[in-house]
Amino acid sequence: MKINSHIHILSPLVHFFYPHNCIGCGSDVIENENFLCHECINNLPHTGFALHVNNPVEKMFWGRIAIAAGMSEFFFSKTSIIQNLIHELKYKGNKDAGLYLGNLIGTSLANSNRFLNIDMLVPLPLFAKKEFRRGYNQAEVLCEGIAQVINKPLLTKNVIRVVHTETQTKKGRIQRWENVEKSFSVKDPIALQGKHILLVDDVITTGATMEACGAEILKINGTKLSIAALAFATR
Ligand SMILES: [Zn+2]
Numbered sequence: 165m166k167i168n169s170h171i172h173i174l175s176p177l178v179h180f181f182y183p184h185n186c187i188g189c190g191s192d193v194i195e196n197e198n199f200l201c202h203e204c205i206n207n208l209p210h211t212g213f214a215l216h217v218n219n220p221v222e223k224m225f226w227g228r229i230a231i232a233a234g235m236s237e238f239f240f241s242k243t244s245i246i247q248n249l250i251h252e253l254k255y256k257g258n259k260d261a262g263l264y265l266g267n268l269i270g271t272s273l274a275n276s277n278r279f280l281n282i283d284m285l286v287p288l289p290l291f292a293k294k295e296f297r298r299g300y301n302q303a304e305v306l307c308e309g310i311a312q313v314i315n316k317p318l319l320t321k322n323v324i325r326v327v328h329t330e331t332q333t334k335k336g337r338i339q340r341w342e343n344v345e346k347s348f349s350v351k352d353p354i355a356l357q358g359k360h361i362l363l364v365d366d367v368i369t370t371g372a373t374m375e376a377c378g379a380e381i382l383k384i385n386g387t388k389l390s391i392a393a394l395a396f397a398t399r
Pocket of ligand 1 (some may be wrong): 193
């Protein structure tokens with residue numbers, strides 16, 4: 165006798181009360197508790213960066229800040245499955261999607277020997293107001309998902325975002341840098357002293373925000389910095 169046989173009896177009912185479709189393509193051929201159908205899972209644009217020295221994320225920070233290792237789990241494009249998942253996480257309150265994505269990042273970190281000596285995870289902070297409006301910081305949800313796999317502590321509310329920057333979309337890299345440069349602060353530097361920090365964000369585009377936040381962390385005595393993102397937007 166199969167122990168989980170009751171699941172098969174219940175599932176049509178569960179599907180009725182919680183109807184759900186694949187977030188990637190809308191298909192309803194999807195197992196309960198999954199976000200994506202098998203087809204979309206197979207088509208996820210994994211980068212494989214975590215395994216590779218001098219991958220594009222690491223190169224992006226050359227001459228800007230010194231990072232021990234960097235990775236992005238996925239390539240980002242406006243039409244991808246990833247775009248839909250990020251939308252769920254950022255605008256539809258779907259924290260479970262974030263945990264799922266964090267698990268995928270965590271699995272890549274665990275399968276690489278380049279992130280072994282991470283001491284703690286730090287989510288890239290949002291402005292307090294923005295976090296309050298959204299109800300959570302999406303980078304923190306990703307961190308929780310990563311921590312479920314690699315079992316490292318999560319440090320939140322220590323690195324904070326302090327100055328409001330203007331919208332960045334129409335500005336060049338230098339102006340953007342001036343905007344974000346002074347927008348991060350560490351409340352308790354002692355907690356980070358001598359630690360290898362993995363700074364986590366959802367999407368890396370220019371890298372300016374990660375650079376500004378990372379620079380603040382690297383001012384602290386003996387810190388090492390690595391970077392993990394969910395998606396990497398090439399331009
Ligand atoms: Zn699908």
